[in-house]
Amino acid sequence: IAFVLPLADSWRARSTLLLLGLFALSIHPLGGVPILLLLGLSLLALMRRVRWRQAGLCVGSVMALLALPALFVLYNLASGQSPVSPQSQMLSRFFTLFTDPYLPGALPIPFFVELFYDAMRWVPRFVVVLALFFAWRRRQTLTVSPVPMLILTGSLLGSLFLLSGFFTFADVIHYEQMEFAWRLLQTMFLLTTPWALVFLARLWKQYGGFSFERMSLLSLLMVIFITATWYLSYPQLNLKVRNAGASVSATDVEVARFLESRYDGESFLVLSHQMTSAAAIQESGFRHYLKTDDGLALWYAIPTGGKLYGYFLRMSMDGPTPELLNEIREFANVRHVYFVTYDSWPNAGFIRSRAASFADASYGVQGTKLVIYEYE
Incomplete structure (x- = not known):
């Protein structure tokens, strides 16, 4: 839906996508809610009256901020738990989502292994941040307005902070309490992927006159990155990753x-x-x-x-x-x-x-x- 949305430039087309958003919601609420919010903000962005559009987007941003926390409040109430449980060190818990997820081991880890995992963690995030900055700077000239995506990203960051710092979930073991926040972070990266691709495509077009040597180097880097992504999509077991993850045998x-x-x-x-x-x-x-x-x-x-x-x-x-x-x-x-x-x-x-x-x-x-x- 996130990839098709830029092509839907009318009320009718985006209303049709809402049906797909409802289907996504029925499959997995944690993924469906952000998609519905994005579609709703995109519909509001089509309003012709500037004041109505601005007011609608402001209300939509607040709803996007509070939607998921409100659902988890209802979940905790239905589970007999306290609706909100403020945690100590809220900021620390929030920033933990962006740090190295692997526990340090007793054996020293080679520098190139650390560099590989750090690069694969930070390069995509760096590209997404640049893409969002590019979208904001070019919001007046782009065919499709990036404003709904920018608003949603900011609101979901706020939701991420609330989920990581104000909730304890029933029947979830202590070391998995941050799992919902982590999944929301992954959803945010997926939703911003189209703009990252637009950003990379613009870079490619702008510097299309590269020499053969530069183009060869760029192609080699892309091959390495894609291969590394393929490697990381499978369970690993090495000095960095000490637990490959159990599975049903x-x-x-x-x-x-x-x-x-x-x-x-x-x-x-x-x-x-x-x-x-x-x-x-x-x-x-x-x-x-x-x-x-x-x-x-x-x-x-x-x-x-x-x-x-x-x-x-x-x-x-x-x-x-x-x-x-x-x-x-x-x-x-x-x-x-x-x-x-x-x-x-x-x-x-x-x-x-x-x-x-x-x-x-x-x-x-x-x-x-x-x-x-x-x-x-």
Whole structure:
């Protein structure tokens, strides 16, 4: 929609795009709301009366600033949370979104690796900032007005500050609390991409008389940048990126199918990490619910901000004990509990020895890659 919008220069065309915006909203509100705001501001920019247009854009900018925070206020109220939770060090949390997202490791990182990741993080941002500045300077001469995009960018930056500094989200684990703000930042970059391309196209046209040597160098840089972008689009594992990111494996699917095959009508709880839980939902859907002391919950330990996942973390770090297991049973109101362990854990041997000491049964999947302990 962001790429097609500059071609829609009439009320009818942009009204048609609103339908696509509503469709985007139904798929993913965090992406659909900014698109609808952009379309709304673009419609307001078509007003012929200057005062009405200026007033409409001012009101639209305020709505764009508050739209997403207002939706998250409603979400927190529906979740039984405090609607707003001002955080300490608000500015620090906001600027963290623009800093290096990778945690430092024990081993030294070569300079060229640091340079590569820094360049791939800052070059696109630098181009976007230049593109927006270019759009503002040329707003009177460009065929399509960049004013709606400029207003939306400023308003979404304000929303980004509010989301990062004033909200705590229910059922979201502490290290993922900034995820919504991070996704909004990515959405902002995507929405400004068309103007970045316009800016680069103007540069290419202006300096089209480059010599063969300069054009060859520019082409080489573009090839390197595109290749690097392709590399970064995949999970990495190196001195800079120490965690490639877990994903659902065939073993997780096998575990989910095995545990589902043992269902005999009695509710049971499975304590496992997110990928095994995701495999269970993939295979079985939202088939089973437990009546816990906190209300209805899925039979796997998700969401990660829920109390069941907290129990899984305690068992996977400190090891299970009969007392802890009884506490879990009382909270989840179940008798039958499965605990899934993984050989990728640094302390897998210790955890498995404690889990096996009082388990009623154990099952290995693909050898000992995953071991399931059953407690009845």
